[in-house]
Amino acid sequence: MNRMILYGSEYGTAQRYAEKMSQLTGIPVFSYSTAQDFAGCKLVVYFGGLYAGGVKGLKQTIKHLPTDIKLILATVGLADVTDEENLCNIRRSVRKQLPEHLWENTTLFHLRGGIDYSRLSFTHKTMMTLLYNKAKRLPEEKKTAEVRAMIETFNTKVDFVDLDALSPIVAAAQHAQQI
Numbered sequence: 001m002n003r004m005i006l007y008g009s010e011y012g013t014a015q016r017y018a019e020k021m022s023q024l025t026g027i028p029v030f031s032y033s034t035a036q037d038f039a040g041c042k043l044v045v046y047f048g049g050l051y052a053g054g055v056k057g058l059k060q061t062i063k064h065l066p067t068d069i070k071l072i073l074a075t076v077g078l079a080d081v082t083d084e085e086n087l088c089n090i091r092r093s094v095r096k097q098l099p100e101h102l103w104e105n106t107t108l109f110h111l112r113g114g115i116d117y118s119r120l121s122f123t124h125k126t127m128m129t130l131l132y133n134k135a136k137r138l139p140e141e142k143k144t145a146e147v148r149a150m151i152e153t154f155n156t157k158v159d160f161v162d163l164d165a166l167s168p169i170v171a172a173a174q175h176a177q178q179i
């Protein structure tokens with residue numbers, strides 16, 4: 001298999017993007033946890049939910065990737081991806097999660113997911129409650145897009161998934177195939 005779509009998804013939003021991407025491109029799709037054989041693989045398109053800045057499953061996946069692989073990485077988070085400061089924060093954090101050789105072969109995209117507090121695990125709910133209590137005390141000027149998104153959506157259900165946002169990622173995968 002020379003191309004693969006992988007996803008790291010706890011609550012399904014990254015998985016929805018990955019599965020739609022597979023429908024649009026014909027590239028097979030797997031959860032990161034089941035994919036370990038990358039022999040002959042030249043391109044991985046990875047969709048990962050953001051958890052405290054980390055991309056779910058990315059660390060475990062990287063260990064198995066051939067060094068010359070091309071990676072298209074799409075983060076899926078709650079915060080507004082049109083906010084430049086938010087994008088900078090995500091990019092900085094992703095940069096730290098990738099080894100140099102892989103970073104040079106990576107094209108990054110950022111998508112919006114969603115959250116349903118009634119489905120969160122006890123640990124995640126506790127984490128979000130602690131973050132929320134801290135965040136709401138911050139002065140207005142210190143509230144980043146990430147913090148604002150978290151405050152606005154606390155204890156609710158929101159779905160910002162926009163499958164049309166896959167178009168540039170589909171184009172990038174097609175372009176990568178040609179080179």
Ligand SMILES: Cc1cc2nc3c(=O)[nH]c(=O)nc-3n(C[C@H](O)[C@H](O)[C@H](O)COP(=O)(O)O)c2cc1C
Binds near residue numbers: 010011052078112
């Ligand atoms: C514990 C926790 C930490 C999170 N951290 C971030 C974050 O750092 N940045 C962000 O934009 N969204 C964050 N989110 C929101 C998730 O990224 C969002 O719900 C995403 O759609 C999850 O993807 P999934 O449904 O594929 O698991 C967090 C959510 C939880 C529950």
